[in-house]
Each structure stands twice: as structure tokens, then as C-alpha cells.
Amino acid sequence: MKHIFYSAALLLATLAGTAQDIDRSKAPKPGPAPVINIADPASFVLPNGLKVFVVTNKKLPQVSATLTIDRDPIFEGEKAGLISMAGSLMRRGTTKMDKSTLDEAVDFLGGDLSTSSSSVSASSLKKSFPKLMELMADVALRPAFDSRELETVRKQTLSGLAQAKDDPNAIADNVSNMLMYGKAHPYGEIETEKSVQKVTVADIKKYHQTYWKPNIAYLILVGDITVEEARSMATRHFGSWAKGVVPAGKYNAVAAPAKTYVAVVDRPSSVQSVISINAPVQLKPGAPDAIPTSVMANVLGGGFSSRLNQNLREKYGFTYGAGGGVSPDKLVGSFSASASVRNEKTDSAVGQFLYEFKRIRNEVASDSEVTALKNYMSGGFARSLENPATVAAFALNVARYQLPKDYYRTYLTKLAAVKSADVKAMAAKYVPANNLIITIVGNAREIAKGLDKYGEVKYFDIEGNPMAAPVVKEVSADVTPEAVLRKALAAYGGEGAIAAIKDASLTGTMNLMGQNFIYVQQHVLPDGYFSAIKMGEMAMMTQKKAGGEYSASMQGAPLPIEGDAKANLDAKAMLYEERYYLSTPGYQFELQGIEAVEGKDAYKMKITSPGGSTSTSFFDVATGLRVKDMREQELGPMGKVVMTTTFKEYKAFNGVQIPVKVNIDAGPLKQDIDITDVKINTGLKKEDLK
């Protein structure tokens, strides 16, 4: 009893005591910065020059290994894409095992094995590791480079490129890199469909034979493995790997432009501009400036609370996110900043970028701003150390960039020593004031105005080739809109030939983002029309007009058709919309100039329907054919998008020209229609439309 009482009293006393010990109303202060122990990994070199690092960490009975080829960047030229394709192909079979046998072998060990253009990585439990290492060595040194597997890799690469062509961010990356480094520099060259098609198995084998040499390679082993085990495994699997002379890459020094300029890539369907501001800077990894510069870069553009994001997103609402930074590199470093902004704010957004660059160059940041960022960075550094692979990555960097041995051990001390004044000094050095390349991918006609105050405005195509500014040429006074519409009808075959068409059935394929559908379009002149996109026998989307009846469906569900949508179908039913425009009272036309469509001059005509909806059509000046339509459309959750239809190829059937290759670009949705079969005057009736 007494005993219990005593304990309870003690407990109460402790509780009472503790209540005074802490002040809940404030966040507790951090303890002293933790001492970070980063042990140097063990290392040794095999006679063939392979450098091996071992980070022994017995926390878990698993081991991972990475073989890295430390070669200079390679200029690929007319076969751009070769190196990354080689990386993918390595994982698809060895001289001993085809892909499925290799997959089974890796799974049997409960392991993982992956490859890239200059590395192979593997990991598994310790007990399976010796066998996995054998597979890893086969993959690295004895890949099959099978020609059928190459075709699979090529297909994947090409579909990636096709997507990138339409992706404004990928365009901005390609063009800004090309402008910054030049076409003849490995960082500036661009992979194209043509260059990927040229890659052969022989090229890939040659790349592997030339560059995969032990004397430029690092083997890093991390986990439950001793140095002696590592030595014997490395020797057994990589010891007989023959060394060789690897060509060095020598490239001309990259210079920043003498004066800031604006590089515009015209993308008429854009409703947002991608702004990417870049300049090469001379900053090597591990240079004394590297750490203070990273603090400066984080203040300017690292993360949600950075100045660029606070300004462009939080203050002005131009964008969903803005950021930037400085990347050190052995060959040539870079300064960069970017955001995607609404069309009409392109000019203002560039102005705010430059304002923030100037502010960080000229004003000293507050101590509290710099301290908060340093805390954020040191916390991230500490957390990264939990993964033993981080220690290995540090060791690799020390070796590759010839850093002082204690570079990472003293990282936090160096970070802590960065002062506000240093931030300003680094900005003055690495945030160029007058030597920037401002790349903008967007709708040139809507965004170009005002950009010349930032520097000369130059135009480029999506592969970075210079081109003329898209100018609005004047239409000569004697050309009327009606004349342009009549000329189009004449080009299609003339009134006589068109009048002889009673019905037309077009069939073909439609490719929507890599998927193939069946496309059907039928006309029963003058007032029957049907079009459908089908998957097998299932109709995904239909539109129909039969006399006065209109209907449409999306994946089986009926869609309403009202007002101008009806007029739209009325026009389509007549096979050539121009006939409808000219014969229906109330249409208004306005010629707005001459613009290039796929490199050819075309009249640009704004067409306003009696119901008030507008669209823009382009007619080839020389041939008269309609080559492009643009119409703003509501696309469900994506909001308003400009839908651009390009008629790429016409073919004659029964004396009239029918578009057989049509591309529809509606922002994220892109469709290619290929008409493979056209039947005319088969006696199709309105009742048959389906």
C-alpha cells in the first residue's frame, strides 16, 4: 500500500515537474546540428583500371551494385539517339540468355537489374548477389544486341519522339539547348525520326566496344558486403575485361550570347507560352562557388517559397509554377529559369523574370530568408544520408570531379557559412544580366508584341533552324473573300464535277495518341451527312444529319446538337463547306492577310456564321485549296481549346479533290486521319447513313 502510494506521488511529482519544463505555446528550438559521419568508402583498382568503391552497410542483408562508364559526352551527329537506344537494348538479352530467360533468372534471385546508356545497376539479397553479379556482368560485357529487340526499342523511341514533337516543353528544351550550345555540341544536338531510323545494330555494337572499358569505369558496391568479398567478385566478373583507349570528346568552348535575345518558336495552337530563359555559365561541380551558388539558386527559384514562384504564381497568377537554378557541369554549366504562362501574360511574365534576376543581383537578401533556405537544404542533405547509396554517390563525385576528399564531410559547415552577402555576390556572377537566351514556344501572333524591348526577336522552327518572322502579308485589293471561296470550289473540280456527285463514302483509320480507330464519313448530297469514329464495331463518336434531323453521340450517350452545330453539319453535308457559305444568307467573311501554312502562303479568312460563331480558314494562294481550319471549342474539363484541322493531302476521285490526309490538333488531343477508301455515287441513301 505504502509502496503504491509512494509511486503515485512520485508520478504526480514527475508530471507536475514536467508541466513546467516545456512551453507548449511555442515551437521547440532545434538541438545542436547533428554531427554527420560520412565514412570514406573503401576503394581499390583492378589491374585493368576498373575503380571499385565499397560502402559496407550491414543494416540489411542486401547488396546493390552500379557500374558507371565515366566517358566524355558524345556528339552523335546524324545518328542522334543511338546512345540511349543502346542503353535500353542492353537489358534485352545477353549472348547466353534471351530476354525472357534473363527475366526469369533475375526474378529467381529476387533481384532487380536495369541499364542505361552508361550504367548497369543490380540489387538483391546478399545470398543471391553473387549470381546476380554474374548476370550483371553478362549484361554489361556480353549483351546480345539482338536485331529484333532493337526494332522494339526503335518503336518505343519513335513513339516518344512523336509525342515530343507536339509537346511545347520538349520543343522549348530542344531549341534552347540548341541555341545555347550549338548544333555541333553534344548538349545541343536533337534526336529526330530520321536520326533514330539510321541507328543500326552495328552502330550500337561499336558504341559498346569503343566506350565500355574498365579504365574509365567505376563499380560501386553498397550494402552487406565486405571489401574482400567485393574484391573477389569484382575480379572474377570484371577482371578479364580488357582495357582500351577511349576517345576523349573535345568540344569548342560555349560562349553566352553577347546580348540578350528572344527566340520565338511559333506554335499557333498554343494557349500557354512556355518561357525558358537560359545562359551557359562556367561553374564546375565542387568549385568553391558551387555551394553558395546553390543557396542563391534556391532563393531565386528552388521550390514553392522561392522568389520566382512567389512573384509569378502567388502575386500575379500568371502561372501554376515558376522556378529556376544553376547547374554546374564539367564541360559547361548553365543558368536556367522557366514557367508556362497564359498567352496574354507572356510579355509581362518575361518582365517579372528579369525583374527578379535584377533584384537578386542588386539587393542583399534578408538573413531570415537565407537562413530558412539553408535549414531546408541541410535537412534535405541529412535525410539523403539515410540511403547508403548517397555515400557511394558522394564518393563517385569526389573521384570524377577531383573534389577534396572531405568535400561532403564539410558540406554542412560550408552551407552554414553562406551569408546574405555571398548570395548577392553569386547572383552577380551566375545570373547573367545581358547575355540571356529567352526561348518562348507559343502562338507568335498573339504573344510577340512587346517582346522586342527585351532584345532582338528571332524566330526558329521546332528543330532550332532559323526562320523568317511569320509576317502578315497584305492581300491585294482586288481579291475578295467570295472570289477566294469560288477559287477553292474550282480547285476541288469545278461546279460541274461537284454537281455530278450524289453521294460519297470515305473510310480510313484515325490515330489518336498512338491508338488506332476506324474513321467513317458519308455524304448524301445535299442534306445527308454522317461521320463516326469506331473501335472495332463499337462507335466511339458519331455525328449525323438526315434532312432536318440531327443527332450526335459520344461513347453511346447522345449529345445535344443546337444552333451553330446544326449549321456546321448542314455545311458538311454539302461535301464542300464553301458551297454552303456562298448559298446561305447571313454569312460574313473577312480576309485577314496571308500566312504560311506548312511553308506555303495561304489566305487567312475569318468566317462568321449567321448565328455569330466564328472560325478561321486558310486557302492556298497558289492552288486555291483549303489547307487549314481553326475553331475554338469547348472540350469538357480541358476548357477552351483551339482545334486546328490541317488538310495535308488531296486526291482526285471522279474528278473532284478529296482530302485524304487530315491532322486534327486540339491541344492535348491529336488525331491523324488517313482515308484509305473513297466510293462515289454508289447510290447511298439518307436512310443508309450509319
Place this chain on the structure above:
Amino acid sequence: MIAVKNTLTAGMLLAVVAASAQAPAIQFEKYQLPNGLKVILHQDKSAPVVCVSVLYHVGSKNEDTSRTGFAHFFEHLLFEGSKYMKRGDFDKYITNAGGENNANTSQDRTFYYDLLPSNQLDLGLWMESERLMHAEITDAGVETQRQVVKEEKRQRVDNQPYGTLVENIFKRAFQQHPYKWVPIGSMEHLEAAKLEEFVAFYKRYYVPNNAVLSIAGDFDIPSTKKKIEQFFGPIPRGAEVPRPNIQEPPMAGEVRDVIEDNIQLPAVVQAYRGPAQGTDEYYAFNVLSTLLSGGESSRMNKALVDQKEQAVAAGAFPFFLEDAGLFINFAITNMGVKPADVEQTIDSLIADVQTNLISEREFEKIRNQVESNFVRQNASVAGIAESLANYEVYFGDANLINTEIEKYRKVTREDLRNVARKYLVKNNRVVLYYVPKGQAGSAKP
């Protein structure tokens, strides 16, 4: 004679290998504060990082049938602020300390964690104790989070291809048990709920006697114990926490349905009712799922994706919970392939497991994969903190973090065949075909 000797050697070798694969035990200390809070401490000084986590034994199965979505809603609401923390401070403090935080909710529990540099341990303890002791539940906060949760549902369920899958499976597989709804719950229920209902939920479930504080990483044990006492000791014990006790009757027969979704490629789903987690059969199911879908060479991947090219992706997912489980087979069909054909292939794979014992070689492969995955789950202090808390709450035995692998090792080839025979039968399953909008009519389930 020789055969016997070889067997013996092989057996001995296996024993040696098994021993050598043994992960070093994860040491931890476990105790309870007088107010009922369970504390688990695992020290690991190899990196200057600490994870402070709190697991609350409340999930969607604790919800009222007319107030579904509450448990998950709290995962948002409890970042709104506390008596001593303004709105938005949770994230600000963590970011400025160089840390990272997040939370998640399941049918059975809600988990919060802060991953911090080790010198910021106190900050983590303070924030988590504030969350438990002083959460501010206000109309403004509730309204803000209603909007956020609605966006989350739009983004992760409605707008996600196949995003309604789990919801559609569970509402057909369960008729009585609260597993018939999913954690995201009903937006109408959240809309209709009054402030006092949220306050009542907080008072009922966010009490120390319903929580496990699990800390893993670089910290000093004696001084941390003292701080835990200081931060969490003064929080009063709550009333006994009610637990649902609803027995779900066996399925009355196979349930088949077609669901239309915003997708291009149809999908096939089979969900078989199974036992609760932690049973012997549960471990057999986990091994079975590895046979069917662990890695590139697994049976489903090989048959459906590589050989027949009927599917672009396929897998088997053991979805086992505290009171009951589901074993789910899932495949997304290739262009132009009928869901029924894909289902037939899946059925034939199941029939094979029911009829034939798998080979020794394949069994060894999947045991290796299971073992590898088991070891890897303990690669980070955050993973360890969460596993310790889960094991303690679900099975009352945090030490399963070290010993659970034995339960997997006990699974035999016959066990795989037995669970397949007992559970993977027609009358015990829900089959759903996911089809593009407008095509329900043409897809016969």
C-alpha cells in the same frame, strides 16, 4: 544412398542460406504511458534522421453508415492548426526544419509521420502532441478541407482511369460490414455533417488510448522518453474506443457487373473474398500473388502480356484487412481483345494452380522474391516506424517486424493449392468488366 546424401546436403545448405539471409533483428523498446498511449522506440544512429509517427486505430470501418469519409477527412482536417499552431503552420515548420511530412488513411487506421533531421526531434513531438491534444476544429477549416477532399476525389477517383475500381469491388463484395464503403467516403455525408459531429469524432478516436507513437532513427532513448512524457503525458485518457463487430456472411453467389468509365481500354477484375490478415491462409495468399504477378517472369505477366498479348498489364493484389480480405486479379486488355477472353485466360491460370502443384524451382523463385521484398521494407526509418506501429496495432506484436518472415517460410506448395481450391471459386467472387463509356451494352459480363 547417394540420393539421400544429396538431399541431406541440400537441406543443410538451405538451412545455412536461410540463416545467412537473416536480417539483423530490429531492436525496439515498447511501453505504455498511464493515459494509454503506446510508445515504440527504435534507435538507429546510422544517419542523422528521425521519424516521429503516430498511428490512430481509426479508419473508415469505424464510421457511421450515414457519415462515411470521416476518418479520411480527419487526415486533412488535422493539418489545419492547433491551439498553438496557426493554419498552415504544420507544413511551414516542417519545411523550414528541412523535414518532410504526410499522412494516409485506410479502412482500419490513420497514420501521420514527420521525417526530420535528428536535432528537430522536439519539433516532431510537439507537433504530434498538439495534433492529439489541441486540434482546432472550426467551420472555416472544415469548409476548406471539404473543398480539398472534393478535389482529391475528383483527381484520384473520378478523373482517374479505373479510379472507382476499389469502391466498386468493395461495395459488391461486402453487404453488412463497413468495408462496403471506402475511405474517401461520400461527399454528401461530409457536406451534411455539422461541426459538432466532427468535434465528437475527434474526441472519440483521437485519444491516447487509441494511438501508437512510433519513433525510429537517431535519438537518445532516456532523454526522449522524458520528452515523450512531457509532451504526451498531460493528454487525458479518453473513453473506451468502440470497435465494430459485424460478421459478414459468405457471398450468396457470384456477382458480375459492367462498369462504364472514361477509359480507352477495357479491364477485367476478379475479387475473391478471403480471410482476415494475419491468418496462415493470408500468408499463403501473399505467396500466391507473387506466383501470379511478381516480376517480369510471373505467370500472369508471361501468359497475358508476353505470350498471348491479351493484356497491356496484369497483376494479382492481396487486399487483406483487419476483419476480412480480398484477393484481386486485374488485367487491362490490349486493343481489340474481348474482356471475356482475358478472363478466360485468368481462370485457366487459377485452374492450373488448383490442379497442379507448382514446381520446386518456381516455388523457390517466389520464395526468394517474397524474402527479398520482406527485407527491403525495412530500408528506411520511416518504413520501420510504420511497420512497428502496424504490427503492434493489428496483431499486438511489434516484433513481427523480425519474425513475420517465418510465417511466409512455413507456406508450402500444397498451401497454395489449398487456398486456391478453397477460396478462388466462382461463388466467392465479384467479377467486373470496366468498359469505355457507352459500351456497357455490348460487353457481356
